[in-house]
Amino acid sequence: LLMWPLGLLLLNLAYHGASKQPNAAQQVGTDSEYLLETFLDQVAVGVAIIHTQSGRFVRVNGKYESLIGISNEEIRSKTWQEVTHPDDVGSNADKLQLLCEGQLSEFELEKRLIRGDGTTIWVNLKVSPTRHQGEIADHHIAIVEDITERRQAALKLAESEHRFRTLVENAPEAIIVLDVDQLRFVDFNENALRLFAASREEMANLGPIQLSPEFQPDGRSSSVAAQELFGSALAGETAVFEWTHCDLQGIEFICELHLVRLPATGRSLVQVSLTDISQRKQEEAKLRQQQAELAHVSRLSIMGEMVAQIAHEINQPLFAITNYAHTCSRVLSDKNLDLPEIVTWCGDIERESTRAAEIIRRLRGFMRKSDQPRTPTDMNTVVQETIGLLTPDARHHDVTLRMKLADEPVMILGEFIDMQQVLVNLIRNAYESFADSEVEHRLVTVTTATCGQSVEVAVFDNGPGFSDSDVHKIFDTFYSTKYAGLGMGLAISRTLTEAHGGSLTACNGEDSRGAILRISLPRIAAASQEIVEHSHV
Numbered sequence: 001l002l003m004w005p006l007g008l009l010l011l012n013l014a015y016h017g018a019s020k021q022p023n024a025a026q027q028v029g030t031d032s033e034y035l036l037e038t039f040l041d042q043v044a045v046g047v048a049i050i051h052t053q054s055g056r057f058v059r060v061n062g063k064y065e066s067l068i069g070i071s072n073e074e075i076r077s078k079t080w081q082e083v084t085h086p087d088d089v090g091s092n093a094d095k096l097q098l099l100c101e102g103q104l105s106e107f108e109l110e111k112r113l114i115r116g117d118g119t120t121i122w123v124n125l126k127v128s129p130t131r132h133q134g135e136i137a138d139h140h141i142a143i144v145e146d147i148t149e150r151r152q153a154a155l156k157l158a159e160s161e162h163r164f165r166t167l168v169e170n171a172p173e174a175i176i177v178l179d180v181d182q183l184r185f186v187d188f189n190e191n192a193l194r195l196f197a198a199s200r201e202e203m204a205n206l207g208p209i210q211l212s213p214e215f216q217p218d219g220r221s222s223s224v225a226a227q228e229l230f231g232s233a234l235a236g237e238t239a240v241f242e243w244t245h246c247d248l249q250g251i252e253f254i255c256e257l258h259l260v261r262l263p264a265t266g267r268s269l270v271q272v273s274l275t276d277i278s279q280r281k282q283e284e285a286k287l288r289q290q291q292a293e294l295a296h297v298s299r300l301s302i303m304g305e306m307v308a309q310i311a312h313e314i315n316q317p318l319f320a321i322t323n324y325a326h327t328c329s330r331v332l333s334d335k336n337l338d339l340p341e342i343v344t345w346c347g348d349i350e351r352e353s354t355r356a357a358e359i360i361r362r363l364r365g366f367m368r369k370s371d372q373p374r375t376p377t378d379m380n381t382v383v384q385e386t387i388g389l390l391t392p393d394a395r396h397h398d399v400t401l402r403m404k405l406a407d408e409p410v411m412i413l414g415e416f417i418d419m420q421q422v423l424v425n426l427i428r429n430a431y432e433s434f435a436d437s438e439v440e441h442r443l444v445t446v447t448t449a450t451c452g453q454s455v456e457v458a459v460f461d462n463g464p465g466f467s468d469s470d471v472h473k474i475f476d477t478f479y480s481t482k483y484a485g486l487g488m489g490l491a492i493s494r495t496l497t498e499a500h501g502g503s504l505t506a507c508n509g510e511d512s513r514g515a516i517l518r519i520s521l522p523r524i525a526a527a528s529q530e531i532v533e534h535s536h537v
Contacts, residue, residue, distance in 0.1 A: 046061065046068070047061045048080075050141075051139055052138055052140050057078060060072055069115040092125070108125065108127075109124075122148045126143045171273075172275075173191060173274055174191040177262065184205070184207045185206055195247070233260065233270045240257070245274075254281055294389065298424070302492060305491065318357045325346045332346070374415055377413070378410065379410045379455055380448055394431065402443065405447070405448050406450060410523065412522065423459070430459055430515070437464050439463060442461075442463070446460075453523050454523055455521045456520050456521075460515075466507075502520050
């Protein structure tokens with residue numbers, strides 16, 4: 001292309017050099033034609049001389065022949081319109097008209113040429129007129145360069161960029177591209193604008209420091225911590241962390257951030273993916289609070305059961321004292337012994353022991369759960385919500401917690417919280433059974449099923465199971481297989497189950513692998529009563 005000016009000079013010389021001196025015309029024409037042929041054969045682009053009025057080709061070089069796939073002789077019988085794609089003829093003709101009218105000294109455009117085999121190629125076309133004594137002559141020179149591959153590459157790049165932009169815009173998280181050196185956002189998707197409640201103009205003038213509080217919740221300076229994290233990302237590390245942001249209204253929220261370095265020439269770019277986890281954090285806090293409340297209720301239940309047991313034990317000696325006092329009074333009376341003081345004392349002993357027994361009876365009545373009206377309860381729902389409460393605890397114990405529920409509601413007539421307390425106790429016992437176990441994959445499974453007129457809820461684990469001596473004692477009050485256990489949890493669980501007309505049993509799994517605790521409760525028909533929804537999560 002750099003030889004284009006020289007080529008135009010040689011072409012004009014070849015066609016018009018002979019007019020200067022008649023005697024030298026033949027020699028000049030021969031030399032010019034030789035130079036022209038040499039030039040045309042050496043250039044790396046296609047060159048054609050075309051008659052402007054008719055549009056017919058006068059001369060093409062070898063490169064033009066190979067581009068168009070038509071021989072020099074054959075192409076002279078064609079016009080430039082015939083080898084141009086129909087959709088591009090109009091723009092080419094308009095430019096050529098302006099060139100002939102002198103409004104353009106030359107022009108350049110991209111168009112499609114039709115090859116001899118019918119295929120199409122894209123070329124970059126440059127057109128200049130030939131001149132004679134300063135006037136535009138009857139011919140023009142067309143220089144074409146094949147840009148098919150370049151154009152296809154550009155189209156592929158544009159398609160790739162479009163796919164990337166579509167992917168970014170439709171990503172569920174907010175995505176931002178940050179220039180670390182300038183600490184400014186250079187690109188962002190719509191989710192990022194919504195997250196920070198900002199317009200595109202506002203976002204383009206902001207950086208991470210303007211959208212962060214001065215200090216993070218752990219006391220670190222936001223600016224200092226951000227520079228450290230960006231440095232790690234630029235070093236090739238994929239940083240994942242939690243960060244407190246604030247939008248343009250000053251409202252703070254917590255995000256999970258992923259930082260990845262982007263390839264760029266002369267710039268330090270980092271892609272930041274942000275997911276708002278504020279709601280998740282709130283739900284986790286609620287779960288922790290409910291776990292604490294449930295643990296408190298469990299402790300109160302244990303204390304109540306202990307008081308009931310103690311009261312039951314104290315009642316027996318009090319009954320004996322009352323009988324002894326009453327017997328003493330009758331013996332003194334039968335033998336007509338004149339011991340009024342002793343008779344009075346025996347009466348006092350009998351009266352006070354009876355009063356103590358009444359106090360104990362009232363205490364037991366207070367600690368015993370009052371008869372609350374029970375409602376139809378779906379044990380599938382009880383299991384689902386209980387597992388929702390205990391999933392964080394499962395991660396703490398490195399246990400996989402699974403459930404396999406019946407396809408249809410399994411209804412009982414009972415109290416939701418009582419059943420949830422029983423399940424919490426059984427599942428947490430399963431967690432703690434792995435404490436001294438060498439099982440690599442710890443698994444606890446909760447299932448529900450119907451068996452005739454009963455509903456069965458089972459808790460399976462693949463831990464060490466029960467020893468032969470433990471399996472018959474685990475429901476005894478104050479008996480525990482755990483070093484620091486009180487021995488009240490399973491006893492209370494069995495009491496609550498039996499209060500619902502059911503049973504709680506324990507056994508080892510097949511081949512003595514793991515433990516199975518099975519709750520069996522009377523089943524009611526779901527269609528016979530209105531199902532009452534319970535939600536505690």
